[in-house]
Amino acid sequence: MERMDNRAFVVVGPSGVGKGTVLKEALARAPECWLSVSATTRDPRPGEREGVDYFFVSDERFDELVETGQMLEWALVHGVNRYGTPRGPVEDAAARGRIPVLELDLAGARQVRRSMPEAAQIFIAPPAWEELERRLRGRGTESPEEIARRLETAREEMAAMEEFDVVVVNDSVSRATEELLRIFGITR
Numbered sequence: 001m002e003r004m005d006n007r008a009f010v011v012v013g014p015s016g017v018g019k020g021t022v023l024k025e026a027l028a029r030a031p032e033c034w035l036s037v038s039a040t041t042r043d044p045r046p047g048e049r050e051g052v053d054y055f056f057v058s059d060e061r062f063d064e065l066v067e068t069g070q071m072l073e074w075a076l077v078h079g080v081n082r083y084g085t086p087r088g089p090v091e092d093a094a095a096r097g098r099i100p101v102l103e104l105d106l107a108g109a110r111q112v113r114r115s116m117p118e119a120a121q122i123f124i125a126p127p128a129w130e131e132l133e134r135r136l137r138g139r140g141t142e143s144p145e146e147i148a149r150r151l152e153t154a155r156e157e158m159a160a161m162e163e164f165d166v167v168v169v170n171d172s173v174s175r176a177t178e179e180l181l182r183i184f185g186i187t188r
């Protein structure tokens with residue numbers, strides 16, 4: 001995959017595909033890139049840190065952020081919690097010459113395709129459906145009901161893969177990381 005010289009990157013992929021894992025590896029080696037920290041109404045998982053993994057906010061605070069125009073995009077994900085991209089930090093990062101990277105769900109990616117059409121849209125896919133299920137269950141952070149809901153959302157996301165500029169298969173973390181770095185334009 002050739003370098004994509006865009007001013008921002010949107011990364012989408014089904015829950016458990018390894019977006020977080022691969023993005024963390026890639027961004028540690030891509031100082032030009034800046035990962036947006038989303039606001040969410042969901043509860044933190046063990047080990048997740050406020051302001052690092054997410055800004056964990058109440059429903060009331062989320063309403064306020066939306067109503068005052070502070071969200072670049074937002075969506076109700078898995079039918080339960082809302083997630084959104086705070087606008088200010090993205091604009092600040094871009095103004096400092098960093099390349100914003102946004103990890104979003106499908107609805108968020110579609111909004112950004114309209115509001116920031118220059119952003120490259122990347123889909124992270126599993127090597128096989130069974131492997132996605134295995135990773136999601138193996139992570140062990142969701143209840144069986146939550147896993148079932150995530151797999152339902154995953155079917156819709158996988159069906160929308162063709163909307164994306166490029167698909168990166170997360171077969172191995174190191175290979176997928178290398179491919180992502182090439183797309184980001186970083187080859188060292």
Ligand SMILES: Nc1nc2c(ncn2[C@@H]2O[C@H](COP(=O)(O)OP(=O)(O)O)[C@@H](O)[C@H]2O)c(=O)[nH]1
Binds near residue numbers: 013075104150
């Ligand atoms: N639209 C939108 N989606 C987001 C945002 N932040 C995270 N998401 C998506 O919300 C979904 C759920 O994320 P998370 O609760 O961390 O669960 P996981 O995907 O199972 O690790 C994923 O598809 C994320 O990409 C955001 O700011 N906006």
Ligand SMILES: Nc1ncnc2c1ncn2[C@@H]1O[C@H](COP(=O)(O)OP(=O)(O)O)[C@@H](O)[C@H]1O
Binds near residue numbers: 022
């Ligand atoms: N290439 C891979 N091969 C095997 N397991 C992986 C791979 N990438 C990620 N994982 C594992 O899959 C699980 C889900 O990864 P995570 O990064 O939390 O996914 P996401 O952010 O897409 O929900 C984690 O337990 C992670 O260690």
